[in-house]
Amino acid sequence: MFDIFRQYPRRTLIVMLAVAAIASIYLAITVRFTMEQNDGHIGALLDDTWIHVRFAEHLSEGQGLAYNEGELTSGATSLLWVLTLAIPFTIFDPGIFSQVDIAIAMSAVGYVLTALAITAFGWWATRRAWIGFAAGLITALTGRYIWMGLTGMEITTFTTLCILSIWSHMQDIRDRRSLGWRTGILLALTTLARPEAYLLTALVGLDAVIFVPLRDETTRQARNQRILGSWRGIIAYSLLAGSYPLANLLIDGYPLPNTFRAKSQLGNETPDLPRAFFWMANVDHGAFFIVLAGIGTLYILWLTWRRKGTSITWALWPSVFILGVLFLGAERYVVNHSRYIAPSIPFNALAAVVGVWAISRLRWTSLMWLRQYLLPIGLVGILAVVTFARGEKNVHQVANDVKQLRRMHVQAGYWFDATTQPDEAIALNDVGAMVHISDRRVIDLEGLVYPEVIEATNDTADYTCEHDLQLARVMLKDPPRFIGVFPWFYPCLTEWPGALQPETIFTIRGPTVLAGGELVIYYPVWENWPMLGSLPPEITLSGARFADSIELAAYNFQVVENGLEVTLWWQAHGQPDEDYHVFVHLVDQRGHLVTLPDTSGALQTLQHDSQPQERGYHYFPTSWWRDGDIIRDTHIIQWDDLSIFTQPGYQINVGLYRFPSGERLVVRDGPLPDQDHVTIPLALNIRRWG
Structure with a gap:
């Protein structure tokens, strides 16, 4: 995987340092601006960050995969991220806000590593340093991706592992292996980072077992030998990636985490294609970028078919990934700044630069300096400038999102801490900061860390009375002291006559990445509840x-x-x-x-x-x-x-x-x-x- 870098050590150092410097400077500017706008504080952009942090804290304390103390649950979408956070938590025993800072620092490192990984992979795959540098540059300048780097989430780690997994797989093909042990381990780590990597594993398997033998006209005997020779990779993947589904099965009876079961809309929603497919790339880079990425993807596929030792995975993965995410939940291309499809950003950047390379190889002029030097430099420069200009607003968005989360969720967490007793439960639809700060047992109305909700609402549509009434039944069996929700999430229950008495309201103004601008804390009036737990006396x-x-x-x-x-x-x-x-x-x-x-x-x-x-x-x-x-x-x-x-x-x-x-x-x-x-x-x- 690193053969070309050993040949050109000085060039490698210059290219990598340049990309790392650009990414780090952009990161530092964003962090400084955020702290200036938030009284010297940096903080989580998403409430989900607090969820990972709480899981990691309990894991570091020896409680296992528990969100509510003493209650095991398969609510961690990214087991790898939780395990990674648990290491410094165990060593340093930080306070809760320091825990969030550690998560942000680690995801920021992942942002830089992604830019370096796509740089190195692009150089290795095309044997051209300028392609790798350009892909890393565009990735680093994508405002949406720097936002991802400051979330304290697993997004950048998952993206980096996707790049490394595909890179290792392509090296396996060049070495005439179907699945080496290194690729098996990387794919397993990627799967533990996010369950969408099951798609990547399937794509790698199809490439190794079907496409490559078909293209290379491999005999059945030779193909079988290559598959049998992959036993190390298969075992490595099965042992690592199979551990979490097995744990989930033992804890909650399902192989996938609660988040997948709670949020997946597979078969229930149809994405708005092709708009949804191109939406993020168009916002981040523009139509010209999309055209170049399309040309680059087709060029990669053409080269792959003509040459042995290459793979279709790096061309198809971003498209397969985006479509997979969209069909799992059609709204995910806009939720939280499109964080669910953000891992496609560096692959699309590389495809666009390969598109520039493909155009430069056309013999439309005899002037080689124009075709091979000036044109690529000009087109890449345009892509970089447009990407930076379109993404600059994300610097302001980071500061705004930190401020809004602190004003709403963090303050609500302090309110719960001051208003409730340690043994009292609260019911919420955002269970991160409010739960971790107050340290109260939570009934998660979305079911992410409370699977009873998933079982109860599985056959009901969101925002309907049938859905809300099932939640009312869950809370009747496990009564909370207060219920904190965005009212529009549960229109039937929040408008049920006399059932909920507003206690306090936390509001934010302006565009928000949160679920709404008004979080209402209600006191449940059980005698006016839609249904009762028992018959009253004196009847x-x-x-x-x-x-x-x-x-x-x-x-x-x-x-x-x-x-x-x-x-x-x-x-x-x-x-x-x-x-x-x-x-x-x-x-x-x-x-x-x-x-x-x-x-x-x-x-x-x-x-x-x-x-x-x-x-x-x-x-x-x-x-x-x-x-x-x-x-x-x-x-x-x-x-x-x-x-x-x-x-x-x-x-x-x-x-x-x-x-x-x-x-x-x-x-x-x-x-x-x-x-x-x-x-x-x-x-x-x-x-x-x-």
Whole structure:
């Protein structure tokens, strides 16, 4: 892999130092500006950084893969990054903000290493130093990538390992091996850095087993020998990369981490192609860059087919990677400055420079100095200037994102620390800084570190009542003291009448990489929760079971200022098939609906029909009920003369019916089965209002 650098040691030193210097200077300028804008502080750009830091701290303390203390979970997307952070945490035992600083420093080193890796690989793959230098230069000047370098995340490490893995694989091909031990180890480390590397492993395997033998016209016997000779690489990869899926399987019963299960939208979303595919490159570099990268990719594929000892992986990987990420979640090309597809940046930079090389090799002029020197220098210069100009705003973005995270998540973490007791739980949809600073047990409403949420919401769509109600059930079983969310994430639950009482709000202004500009901390009012955990005391039990798995478990009457308040407690013994209306009728001794003239003389029936918990446009349809739910459902039969409700012999009929047909559900089990209602004596159960 390093043969060409041994031949030209002085040139290698100059090229590498130049790229490292450019990357380091750009990095230093960005850090200095960020600190100036944040009172001398540097900090995490993403809340996810705090998640990795907390996992690493617990690992360094011997707790294993735990986020909530003492609770193992497979919530770490990047096991390699957590293990890497745990090493200095174990040695130096830093405070929580120093832990974040260490993570940022290490990802910044990864940014420089990526620029150096693509420089060296580009030089080695093309045997031209200027191509490697240009690829490293463009990578270092890409504003989005320097943002990635200051996140404190695994992005730059993963990208560097991708480059090294492909480089090692191409060396294997030149050495007539399918998979050497070095490539196996590098691919395994890349897979442990991010699970998207399974795609890279598959691409390397297809290249080694199918494409290369087909291109080289290798006999079946020779191909089998090469595969059998790869046993060291296969074992190395299996042992290293297979360890984490096995651990996940033992911890949570699934081979992939919770983050994949919680965030993957495979089969549920369709990316906006081709716009999404080219979106990031167009924003970072412009249309001219995309054209050159396309030319370079085609040129690499053409060279690969014509020459032995080369590979299709370095040409196809950025496209395969971007498409894979987009189909796993169509919105990921914009989330967090496109961090999920940022690892394609250096490969696209190299492809664009190879495109310049391809154009320079065309014999469109006899002037060699123009074609082979002036043109490449000019085109690369244009790419570098445009890339820097387009990415300069990211320097300001880094400072802004640090400031916003400190104002919202960090301050909220201090608030939880001051307001809650150490043994109390909190429920959040961003579980990084707030949890690590407060050191409170968390119910993660996104499921990243709390797999019970994934199980509960697996078959529901985000931003729907079905989704929010499943979260309500989870929190009912494990009640938090406070719930801190971005309200638009959970529109149904946050607007449920009386269920959540706003306690405090943390706001930020302007464009943000966070999930929203307003984080609201709510106090849950459990008596107004959509469903209850148990029946309250001082009520009358019923036990009448209707068809479709619905039981009238209990009831209570109370004369209030404007009539009779009838409170019903329904219990679901399964998920009802339909949405039913509830009727509550006041009847006389003969079972006839009581009808009286009102003040205007018009006859009015004393009844109340509605969907369960109906309040204006809000209600709780029976089709949303789940097995075990206890639903508190209040109805008011309005009448000004309250004495009517104390008449002897008056009763209340309660039941359910299909709307609009009026067909009633039959009582299957109760005092009088096979009736279409439950009759409750009124005088024996009434309570006075006030």
